[in-house]
Amino acid sequence: MASMSALPQPSRPVTNPPTGSLPALPNPKPRRSTPGSETPRAASPYNTSKLRTPSSPKPSLKSPLSNSNSTSNLSAARSASSGRAPSSPDKSLRRTISIASFPQPPKAGGRPSTASSLSGIQAATPSSRPARSSRLSTGTTSSYRSSKTPSLLNGSGEGKFISSADTRDPDASPAHSRSSSAQGSCSTSATTFEDADDTASKSTTKQKEIKGNVIVSVRVRPDNNSGGETPRNHGEWSVDGRQSLISYRGKEGGDYYYDNVFNPMENNAKVYDSAAKRLVRRVMEGYHGTVFAYGMTGTGKTFSMQGTATSPGVIPLAITDIFSFIRETPHREFLLRVSYLEIYNEKINDLLSASSANGPAAPQEEIKLREDSKRGVYATPLKEEIVQSPTQLLRVIARGDHARRTSSTQFNARSSRSHAVVQIVVESRERVPSGNSQDKRSGIAPGGVRVSTLSLIDLAGSERAADDKERRTEGAHINKSLLTLGTIISRLSENKDKQGNPMDRDGRHLPYRDSKLTRLLQPALSGGSLVSILCTIQLTSSVNANTGETLNTMKFAARAKNNIVSHAKKAEEAYGGGGGDSGSRVLLERYRMEIQALRGQLDTQAKFQAEKELKWDEQQYEKEAQARHEEQVLEMQLARTALKERIEHLNRLILSSKSTGVNNHNSLSTFGRLSRMSSTDSGVRSLRSSASQSTLSAVHSSMRPISFMSVNSNDPSALHYPGGSFGPEDEEDLGEFGDGKASLQRQVTALQADLSDKNRYISTLERRLLQARRSSHTRMSVGVKPANATIAEQPDMIALVREKDMEINELRLQLDDKDRMLAALRSATRHRDLAAVTNESQSPELKNKGDSVGEIDGPIRTSGLPTDKPESPNKRAFSGSSRASRVNDQTDGGKNMDEVSRLLDEMIQGRMDGGHANDRSSMNVKSVTSESRRESSSAEVPGLNPTAPSWDPSLSSPFRG
Numbered sequence: 001m002a003s004m005s006a007l008p009q010p011s012r013p014v015t016n017p018p019t020g021s022l023p024a025l026p027n028p029k030p031r032r033s034t035p036g037s038e039t040p041r042a043a044s045p046y047n048t049s050k051l052r053t054p055s056s057p058k059p060s061l062k063s064p065l066s067n068s069n070s071t072s073n074l075s076a077a078r079s080a081s082s083g084r085a086p087s088s089p090d091k092s093l094r095r096t097i098s099i100a101s102f103p104q105p106p107k108a109g110g111r112p113s114t115a116s117s118l119s120g121i122q123a124a125t126p127s128s129r130p131a132r133s134s135r136l137s138t139g140t141t142s143s144y145r146s147s148k149t150p151s152l153l154n155g156s157g158e159g160k161f162i163s164s165a166d167t168r169d170p171d172a173s174p175a176h177s178r179s180s181s182a183q184g185s186c187s188t189s190a191t192t193f194e195d196a197d198d199t200a201s202k203s204t205t206k207q208k209e210i211k212g213n214v215i216v217s218v219r220v221r222p223d224n225n226s227g228g229e230t231p232r233n234h235g236e237w238s239v240d241g242r243q244s245l246i247s248y249r250g251k252e253g254g255d256y257y258y259d260n261v262f263n264p265m266e267n268n269a270k271v272y273d274s275a276a277k278r279l280v281r282r283v284m285e286g287y288h289g290t291v292f293a294y295g296m297t298g299t300g301k302t303f304s305m306q307g308t309a310t311s312p313g314v315i316p317l318a319i320t321d322i323f324s325f326i327r328e329t330p331h332r333e334f335l336l337r338v339s340y341l342e343i344y345n346e347k348i349n350d351l352l353s354a355s356s357a358n359g360p361a362a363p364q365e366e367i368k369l370r371e372d373s374k375r376g377v378y379a380t381p382l383k384e385e386i387v388q389s390p391t392q393l394l395r396v397i398a399r400g401d402h403a404r405r406t407s408s409t410q411f412n413a414r415s416s417r418s419h420a421v422v423q424i425v426v427e428s429r430e431r432v433p434s435g436n437s438q439d440k441r442s443g444i445a446p447g448g449v450r451v452s453t454l455s456l457i458d459l460a461g462s463e464r465a466a467d468d469k470e471r472r473t474e475g476a477h478i479n480k481s482l483l484t485l486g487t488i489i490s491r492l493s494e495n496k497d498k499q500g501n502p503m504d505r506d507g508r509h510l511p512y513r514d515s516k517l518t519r520l521l522q523p524a525l526s527g528g529s530l531v532s533i534l535c536t537i538q539l540t541s542s543v544n545a546n547t548g549e550t551l552n553t554m555k556f557a558a559r560a561k562n563n564i565v566s567h568a569k570k571a572e573e574a575y576g577g578g579g580g581d582s583g584s585r586v587l588l589e590r591y592r593m594e595i596q597a598l599r600g601q602l603d604t605q606a607k608f609q610a611e612k613e614l615k616w617d618e619q620q621y622e623k624e625a626q627a628r629h630e631e632q633v634l635e636m637q638l639a640r641t642a643l644k645e646r647i648e649h650l651n652r653l654i655l656s657s658k659s660t661g662v663n664n665h666n667s668l669s670t671f672g673r674l675s676r677m678s679s680t681d682s683g684v685r686s687l688r689s690s691a692s693q694s695t696l697s698a699v700h701s702s703m704r705p706i707s708f709m710s711v712n713s714n715d716p717s718a719l720h721y722p723g724g725s726f727g728p729e730d731e732e733d734l735g736e737f738g739d740g741k742a743s744l745q746r747q748v749t750a751l752q753a754d755l756s757d758k759n760r761y762i763s764t765l766e767r768r769l770l771q772a773r774r775s776s777h778t779r780m781s782v783g784v785k786p787a788n789a790t791i792a793e794q795p796d797m798i799a800l801v802r803e804k805d806m807e808i809n810e811l812r813l814q815l816d817d818k819d820r821m822l823a824a825l826r827s828a829t830r831h832r833d834l835a836a837v838t839n840e841s842q843s844p845e846l847k848n849k850g851d852s853v854g855e856i857d858g859p860i861r862t863s864g865l866p867t868d869k870p871e872s873p874n875k876r877a878f879s880g881s882s883r884a885s886r887v888n889d890q891t892d893g894g895k896n897m898d899e900v901s902r903l904l905d906e907m908i909q910g911r912m913d914g915g916h917a918n919d920r921s922s923m924n925v926k927s928v929t930s931e932s933r934r935e936s937s938s939a940e941v942p943g944l945n946p947t948a949p950s951w952d953p954s955l956s957s958p959f960r961g
């Protein structure tokens with residue numbers, strides 16, 4: 001037996017079978033009845049002498065054993081239904097042979113037993129056959145019939161009876177166009193013992209079924225010595241495939257009928273169709289099935305099991321059929337897993353775990369055989385691979401083949417040195433009906449999972465002792481295991497001890513444990529599975545023909561057919577993934593549960609994800625809302641600030657115009673107070689925005705509210721300045737020489753600080769505006785519409801933006817104002833300085849006058865202390881103004897300051913005329929200031945440089961008046 005390293009099988013030289021003597025097959029136990037005690041078979045309704053037709057291909061078979069002690073000649077009968085006995089269509093033709101070395105078939109169930117201690121095959125010639133063959137229980141003869149036996153393997157095991165004519169492979173598919181029809185051809189002529197008498201002929205259909213579950217076929221390998229020809233007769237042998245008959249006319253000769261006899265011309269496809277196809281399909285339906293090839297080395301076991309690329313054998317054809325069956329069975333779902341082991345020198349190797357041919361063999365965990373009530377005997381630990389396609393399955397097996405031990409022997413260049421077992425486990429269950437969405441979701445199918453196993457076994461061939469020590473050792477193990485197999489098969493019975501262990505008919509235990517092979521085959525041999533045995537022989541006419549070994553193989557086949565009883569039942573459907581090893585091995589169920597668990601996880605995760613997303617969305621929305629809110633608050637703040645600024649500004653303008661109107665003759669005080677006014681017009685508020693408060697505070701920290709500024713103020717402290725006294729700070733404001741120089745400088749500084757504040761404020765506003773525009777643009781472009789946002793908000797936004805724009809413009813104008821004011825103040829300062837210098841040099845008296853004025857105004861300039869008679873604010877302002885006016889009248893510098901005052905007044909007025917005054921009081925002020933301006937506008941402004949860069953009266957400005 002050789003192994004294909006990969007599919008397709010590599011070609012190897014064809015060698016002749018051994019010609020020398022081979023190890024003897026197990027010696028059958030002496031039968032209880034001796035040949036001498038054999039009784040003639042009881043008369044059978046199937047009287048072969050009558051039924052044998054003249055047209056029979058083997059009308060007479062002269063057996064050398066006819067001279068033996070056999071007391072009865074058995075007639076071989078062929079089923080009338082097979083068309084071979086047209087004269088008696090309802091009867092079986094019977095060929096009675098003597099099977100001297102055959103074990104006695106079990107008696108149980110009315111099955112006839114053969115005589116024990118038969119020394120050889122006794123083939124009876126038709127002429128010598130009794131009219132009615134004796135019962136096999138007589139011991140000396142065996143009656144084989146090729147009748148139609150209902151069985152699972154011929155399609156009639158479930159109550160159907162198919163005529164033999166139907167079963168002689170009428171539909172055998174060609175090797176390359178195989179059909180996967182369940183009705184494919186197969187052998188049906190199950191060879192079975194038959195009761196010869198009427199009573200026996202009433203053996204139950206069940207018994208027949210049981211026998212029909214075992215198919216034994218013999219394949220004859222082409223003889224190389226025949227020069228490629230396949231003669232019908234090989235010396236003393238003749239093969240009749242049509243009748244499934246092999247006849248031997250030599251010593252111990254006889255006619256051998258089997259379920260199938262394949263002549264050398266028949267190819268692997270035919271062998272598969274007849275011997276294995278139905279079994280494979282039954283396995284797919286839920287039965288366990290075992291196919292094994294038995295025979296002498298080099299006779300074609302591996303060729304039959306594996307085949308070649310052009311002629312695939314049983315294994316690849318079974319694989320094709322398995323997948324065809326799956327395709328044709330849409331109402332069930334399948335899961336296939338495969339393992340591949342070899343028994344080499346009584347050690348089990350996992351061929352799928354073996355390392356590649358390149359590397360050294362990885363040390364494997366010892367594989368042991370265990371027994372389980374559900375699984376029977378199985379090897380563990382063994383790698384199982386789940387396969388999903390024929391190609392994948394073939395590849396897995398080819399990988400195992402590659403790892404299998406083969407060696408060149410005397411008889412076979414690539415002889416298998418081990419028994420190889422391919423096991424395909426088939427799990428199947430009903431599919432969830434497509435309409436049942438509830439079941440589909442839960443994944444619960446209406447039925448459980450059915451698990452069945454197909455074992456495809458290529459045994460090592462029996463062989464003679466080799467010269468090579470290693471081959472000899474291998475051969476010894478091979479022969480021993482085959483011997484044990486033969487022994488067990490020869491002693492098979494349905495007897496069991498109290499523990500359920502199988503026993504032979506004599507009550508002895510069967511030696512299954514004597515070899516790993518028999519232990520592994522125990523479930524199949526014990527009747528748990530459908531069995532198909534393919535025995536291979538090579539017939540040759542050469543003198544060295546190994547007739548003895550061939551006869552042994554044929555006897556083995558006959559024993560197997562006679563003794564193996566199969567009660568194969570459809571595997572029960574298993575539920576649940578638990579329940580120990582067998583339960584957990586049901587992968588379909590396990591996967592179903594896993595799928596369910598994963599689905600649950602998926603659902604939980606999906607829920608969690610959805611919740612998370614919802615939360616995230618909410619957070620995002622909250623964030624957006626928060627940002628929007630902040631934006632709005634900021635905008636409101638800015639708007640408020642701007643409005644306040646505006647109010648303050650307008651208030652300032654009002655007050656300034658008043659004060660200017662009142663003090664337009666006292667430039668010093670006007671300037672000094674302008675500053676104060678700016679910083680104190682609403683009591684304690686700064687001229688500048690809150691943003692510029694800190695900047696100004698340094699400048700204005702010394703300033704206090706003054707009485708005249710309390711026109712719009714409720715600050716009662718103003719009343720504490722009697723007679724318009726400004727206090728010590730005011731003194732300071734008036735300058736070292738009481739000329740207001742220091743005050744002007746402060747004014748300039750304050751205005752500059754204010755200017756930078758304004759700039760900052762503007763840039764802040766611009767930035768915010770930009771942000772607001774951007775965010776509103778983004779919201780609009782991405783279409784994100786907050787839930788609480790309404791279309792009505794859009795115009796609001798636009799209005800707000802517009803308002804902001806206006807505000808910015810406003811502030812810019814203010815800045816311009818400031819710039820101009822600064823320029824004017826600088827210019828005024830310059831002129832005042834110039835005037836002071838001129839005055840000092842030209843009229844020292846004036847200085848004295850100024851001093852005297854200073855005396856007059858002493859309280860104003862030198863003292864901040866309240867006088868006994870505090871003036872009313874108005875009065876104080878007026879008197880202050882008068883004093884300033886007097887000072888102005890007396891100095892050129894005062895004149896200049898007047899001019900500046902007037903200019904500022906004009907600026908303010910211009911601002912108001914520009915539409916910035918918006919309340920009645922400002923309008924009133926406007927009228928007052930307009931008058932003041934008219935008064936002062938007639939005067940020139942000498943010294944005021946109209947070309948000063950920061951002051952251009954020609955510019956269109958609100959200050960132009």
Ligand SMILES: Nc1ncnc2c1ncn2[C@@H]1O[C@H](COP(=O)(O)OP(=O)(O)OP(=O)(O)O)[C@@H](O)[C@H]1O
Nearest residue numbers: 001002013297298299300301302303412415416461
């Ligand atoms: N029916 C057949 N037709 C053509 N060639 C065959 C046939 N049977 C066997 N052979 C050839 O005979 C040789 C031996 O066959 P094979 O290796 O299958 O025998 P075996 O029984 O497996 O031997 P062993 O037990 O030593 O492994 C191979 O070259 C094979 O191709």
